[in-house]
Amino acid sequence: xxxxxxxxxxxxxxxxVAVFLAAWEGGxxxxxxxxxxxxAPTLVAATLAANFASLAASWWFTVRITLIALALxxxxxxxxxxxxxxxxxxxxxxxxxxxxxxxxxxxxxxxxIMILTDSPLATVIVxxxxxxxxxxxxxxxxxxxxxxxxxRDLFTLQRASRWQxxxxxxxxxxxxxxxxxxxxxxxxxLIGEVGGEFAAGAAGRDTGLASxxxxxxxxxEIPKMFAALTLVALTGVALYLGTGAxxxxxxxxxxxxxxxx
Amino acid sequence: MSGVKSERLSGACGASxxxxxxxxxxxxxxxxxxxxxxxxxxxxGSGARYSQPVSSPTASAALSLSQVRRVxxxxxxxxxxxxxxxxxxxxxxxxxxxxxxxxxVLRLLGxxxxxxxxxISRGLADDAVPGYVFQDAALMPWASVRRNVELPLMLRxxxxxxxxxxxxxxxxxxxxxxxxxxxxxxxxGGMKMRASLARALVTAPRLWLLDEPFGALDEITRFALxxxxxxxxxxxxxxxxxxxxxxxxxxxxxxxxxxxxxxMARPGRVVDEVRVPAPYPRDAxxxxxxxxxxLCAQVSQALQRASVAGAPA
Numbered sequence: 214x215x216x217x218x219x220x221x222x223x224x225x226x227x228x229x230v231a232v233f234l235a236a237w238e239g240g241x242x243x244x245x246x247x248x249x250x251x252x253a254p255t256l257v258a259a260t261l262a263a264n265f266a267s268l269a270a271s272w273w274f275t276v277r278i279t280l281i282a283l284a285l286x287x288x289x290x291x292x293x294x295x296x297x298x299x300x301x302x303x304x305x306x307x308x309x310x311x312x313x314x315x316x317x318x319x320x321x322x323x324x325x326i327m328i329l330t331d332s333p334l335a336t337v338i339v340x341x342x343x344x345x346x347x348x349x350x351x352x353x354x355x356x357x358x359x360x361x362x363x364x365r366d367l368f369t370l371q372r373a374s375r376w377q378x379x380x381x382x383x384x385x386x387x388x389x390x391x392x393x394x395x396x397x398x399x400x401x402x403l404i405g406e407v408g409g410e411f412a413a414g415a416a417g418r419d420t421g422l423a424s425x426x427x428x429x430x431x432x433x434e435i436p437k438m439f440a441a442l443t444l445v446a447l448t449g450v451a452l453y454l455g456t457g458a459x460x461x462x463x464x465x466x467x468x469x470x471x472x473x474x
Numbered sequence: 475m476s477g478v479k480s481e482r483l484s485g486a487c488g489a490s491x492x493x494x495x496x497x498x499x500x501x502x503x504x505x506x507x508x509x510x511x512x513x514x515x516x517x518x519g520s521g522a523r524y525s526q527p528v529s530s531p532t533a534s535a536a537l538s539l540s541q542v543r544r545v546x547x548x549x550x551x552x553x554x555x556x557x558x559x560x561x562x563x564x565x566x567x568x569x570x571x572x573x574x575x576x577x578x579v580l581r582l583l584g585x586x587x588x589x590x591x592x593x594i595s596r597g598l599a600d601d602a603v604p605g606y607v608f609q610d611a612a613l614m615p616w617a618s619v620r621r622n623v624e625l626p627l628m629l630r631x632x633x634x635x636x637x638x639x640x641x642x643x644x645x646x647x648x649x650x651x652x653x654x655x656x657x658x659x660x661x662x663g664g665m666k667m668r669a670s671l672a673r674a675l676v677t678a679p680r681l682w683l684l685d686e687p688f689g690a691l692d693e694i695t696r697f698a699l700x701x702x703x704x705x706x707x708x709x710x711x712x713x714x715x716x717x718x719x720x721x722x723x724x725x726x727x728x729x730x731x732x733x734x735x736x737x738m739a740r741p742g743r744v745v746d747e748v749r750v751p752a753p754y755p756r757d758a759x760x761x762x763x764x765x766x767x768x769l770c771a772q773v774s775q776a777l778q779r780a781s782v783a784g785a786p787a
Contacts, residue, residue, distance in 0.1 A: 363612035366586055370606050371629045381629070385616045467616045467657050 252436040261440035268425065272444050275406060275421035278334075279448070282341030283402040287395065289342070290349025297350075298357040298383075315347040319405055323412030333413035337421070340409030345402035352394030356387030389468050392460040399452040407445065422448075536562040536681065536717040537583060542592030544578055544742070552578040553742035555592070562597065563715035565707060567728035567735045569773065571781055575742030576721045577685050583719060584683050596681070604681040605674030605716075609689060611666035613658040613673075619645070620654040623672045644672040648702055664695035668702065675706055682707055682718040688727065697758070700730055708754040715754075725777065729769045730761060737773065739780035746776040 234254045240246070241253040248256055261268065293311075297304035314322075319340050327336045360382060368378050410423030422441045429438035537560040544553040553575045560566050568576040581587040582594055584606050603626070613622045621628075623644055627637045645651050648668040658666060667687055674682065684703075688696045707718045722728050728735045729750055737746040750769055752760060760766055 361612060363608040363610065364614065366608070367606065367612060367625075368629070369586060370584060370603055371626050372603070373629045377629055381625070382614075385614065388616070467659060 249435045256436050257439040260436040271422050271425045278337050279402045279406045282338050286342050286345035290346050291353050294350050294353035297354050319344050319408045336413045337409035341402045341405035344405035345398040348397040349394040352390045356390030360386040396456040399456045403449050536597045538595050540593045542589045545590045551741045565718040565732045567720045567732040569728045570738030574738040574740045580683050580685050604683050605679030607674050607684040607687045609686045611670040615658050619656050619669050626677045644676040648672045680716050684720045686721050710755040725770050725773045735773050737776045737780050745780045748773050
């Protein structure tokens, strides 16, 4: 039973992706689609290999900024969620700002951030932070508020200290919701990073994959654009799988969401 | 009601933190008496017969409530002048329809809630924590059975081999010795409740407060757990019985477990009580005696009268 299930879990998606790539390759060749419109997967792979040294530097920039923004969003989101959980008035006072920042499209705020920070690097970090921050805040707050009332009473009866209650009740109770937030935020941080790069519009050495995509588009180097795009997509997939693995590692033994996943 | 005095608890409490009842919580609290709300605690009419406080004649009261009233925000009356005395080592059930204030009595006794007015006295030292068991097992889903059971000891900063042995003893007493490493989600409803009992037992409480703990279980499991609970609260091996207050809405459970069934009615009044003179230990054979049947009938009638008396006019 188990090997068959493992095969289905990995084999089916692998097969579907392979069929898609083969159809793409075959279609491009059969219909003689020019490479400046739609390059074949093999050409994209060759371009990626040929330009890997220069693309890798941009890739590292994108990965680094995304992770820095995600870390800052995690820290800030958890701290502010804790503050909101402690004080309803703090939440009432600050919630409008959090919501306005969340619902305003990041691409429309980015030029303003660019003017205010006067640094492409800071703009990109702030953009990625802004979009990744809210899901962490909202989910952690939900987790902190959904502590079992009886367990809370039990901790009160046992005269647990504030620290004990935090360490042994609040943190584990909020963990599943926090990890859901982190999974969403991981993807959003990358979106924010790419959006920030587009808005900052910087070119040159110290730039990320989004800048390379823009640059390739201007120069109509479409295969190179696809190569950069592939790396962005792979980064997103890695973030998704990484946060998923973290969630399974931390919750696998006890939480319903990871049950027989 | 100045005569409420707490007595020194006797028995096998040893070093478990029980001291003279005159210290700490042993001394009665005083609460400001507030004006009764008109129309809510109305004692006129057919309810009058049942509205007199019924108290145990026993002198050594471990717990006593006198004229306790609890009004929740929004003027919702949870308890209307309830007086109740429970003797040391006594097993008392609070029986009544939902919303009659039985859980409120338990929360007040456990110190999880404060009365609006009236006096509560517990013949327990300030640092003695009651063994409190909730309606659902309230286990930490992220922790093994062992870690759940050792929680109260861990929160008191105890550690090491001594607590390991105490947890093992508690698990054995509730029949969970083989499930120490299991996670809560791997347990059946009855086993979860056993773990919850072990968590209360591990502190060797002299006072047990149980809030409809077996309400969600099937009848066979419930019978088995009733038996386990009695073995903990009324040990057959000569150990001192622990004072127990058990909230339930099952007549059979109340009669089987307790020495006294206190019948409550809405809104928050004690209306009757029935003594169960059968000695401990009680086993399944007790359920089939004529005495059991007649006591159940008596309690059912009291409950019936209570619900009529408590019904809105």
